Amino acid sequence: MKTYEVFLKKPGKAPYEHAGSMEAPDDELAVILARETYARRAEGEHMWLVARDDIVDVDPGLIEPNTDRPHRSNDGSVVAERRRRHRAATGDESA
Amino acid sequence: MSDALREYVLAFADDELVMGHRHSEWLGIAPFLEEDLAYASIAQDELGHARALYGLLGDEVDVLAFRRPPGEYRSCRLVELPCVEWESSLARHFLYDLAERVRWESLATSSHPALAGIAAKAAREEEYHARHVTAMVRRMLTGTDESRRRVLAALEELAPVARGLFEPAPGAGSLVADGVVGRGPAEEESAWRLGVSGELAAAGAAVDFEGPGDPGAGRRGVRSEHFADLFATMTSVLALDPEAAW
Numbered sequence: 001m002k003t004y005e006v007f008l009k010k011p012g013k014a015p016y017e018h019a020g021s022m023e024a025p026d027d028e029l030a031v032i033l034a035r036e037t038y039a040r041r042a043e044g045e046h047m048w049l050v051a052r053d054d055i056v057d058v059d060p061g062l063i064e065p066n067t068d069r070p071h072r073s074n075d076g077s078v079v080a081e082r083r084r085r086h087r088a089a090t091g092d093e094s095a
Numbered sequence: 096m097s098d099a100l101r102e103y104v105l106a107f108a109d110d111e112l113v114m115g116h117r118h119s120e121w122l123g124i125a126p127f128l129e130e131d132l133a134y135a136s137i138a139q140d141e142l143g144h145a146r147a148l149y150g151l152l153g154d155e156v157d158v159l160a161f162r163r164p165p166g167e168y169r170s171c172r173l174v175e176l177p178c179v180e181w182e183s184s185l186a187r188h189f190l191y192d193l194a195e196r197v198r199w200e201s202l203a204t205s206s207h208p209a210l211a212g213i214a215a216k217a218a219r220e221e222e223y224h225a226r227h228v229t230a231m232v233r234r235m236l237t238g239t240d241e242s243r244r245r246v247l248a249a250l251e252e253l254a255p256v257a258r259g260l261f262e263p264a265p266g267a268g269s270l271v272a273d274g275v276v277g278r279g280p281a282e283e284e285s286a287w288r289l290g291v292s293g294e295l296a297a298a299g300a301a302v303d304f305e306g307p308g309d310p311g312a313g314r315r316g317v318r319s320e321h322f323a324d325l326f327a328t329m330t331s332v333l334a335l336d337p338e339a340a341w
Binding site (some may be wrong): 001022023024025028029031032033034035036037040 | 127128130132133223226227230231232234238325
């Protein structure tokens with residue numbers, strides 16, 4: 001049996017979201033069984049199945065934040081202020 | 096409604112009712128969770144077909160489904176078998192659903208509008224059932240030596256029994272003449288055998304349909320030795336509370 005990760009997408013601009021995982025013997029049966037397992041009640045308009053073995057799993061140590069470097073934490077306020085000044089100066093509302 | 100049409104609808108509905116019940120027996124004990132859900136869903140679909148067909152015969156669907164004397168049921172032997180081994184249940188699901196697809200196809204252009212309507216809705220669900228079971232059987236046939244051996248043995252045992260699905264109900268010929276059913280049981284059986292053989296051939300397998308016994312006796316009211324237990328379970332809620340509503 002293979003483990004698959006299931007992603008569902010609602011209509012419109014909604015992104016694909018992880019719905020859960022499931023087991024199936026192969027891709028063909030995964031598609032068939034996913035319908036009953038995850039999409040019986042219009043949970044989504046599109047579905048992706050990804051074999052878990054195909055996922056690149058990143059070492060948590062690599063993505064651990066550097067707590068000793070607070071300047072890397074960005075709440076966006078500096079850039080927002082800069083965009084505000086730019087709009088005021090140029091009248092460019094798209095900025 | 097003519098007696099012939101009533102017999103035809105009863106036979107189909109009783110097959111669906113009993114098949115749905117047998118499938119539901121796997122709830123919670125199918126080999127893996129995802130298959131468990133698929134089986135339960137297919138069981139519900141079959142019961143839904145039974146309800147729609149009984150609905151053509153009158154408003155008292157529950158009475159038709161649960162309160163007739165055993166001799167008045169028309170289900171065939173295949174659906175009444177317990178099939179307690181998984182491969183056996185899967186082989187029956189395969190033989191049954193390929194046959195069911197053929198039976199709905201025969202009603203697609205029925206001159207009886209309500210029947211044609213039920214067939215159109217059922218055919219869509221049936222596509223899923225057939226796709227599910229053919230993929231699963233193919234997987235078993237191309238899996239391990241053991242999975243191939245077990246599913247083939249089950250198919251060998253059940254294919255002759257499954258012929259009973261095409262036992263004509265009394266008056267079947269008149270239904271074809273009136274355009275209610277697109278083709279008769281013999282023609283349906285040929286189409287079914289072709290479908291089953293084709294699917295098996297794709298996995299380098301074959302099955303012999305000929306066998307002893309009278310698999311269609313159920314159409315004449317003869318119940319198999321398994322029916323009493325099945326019926327007791329199926330009607331157990333009703334036995335506890337005859338006024339129960341659901």
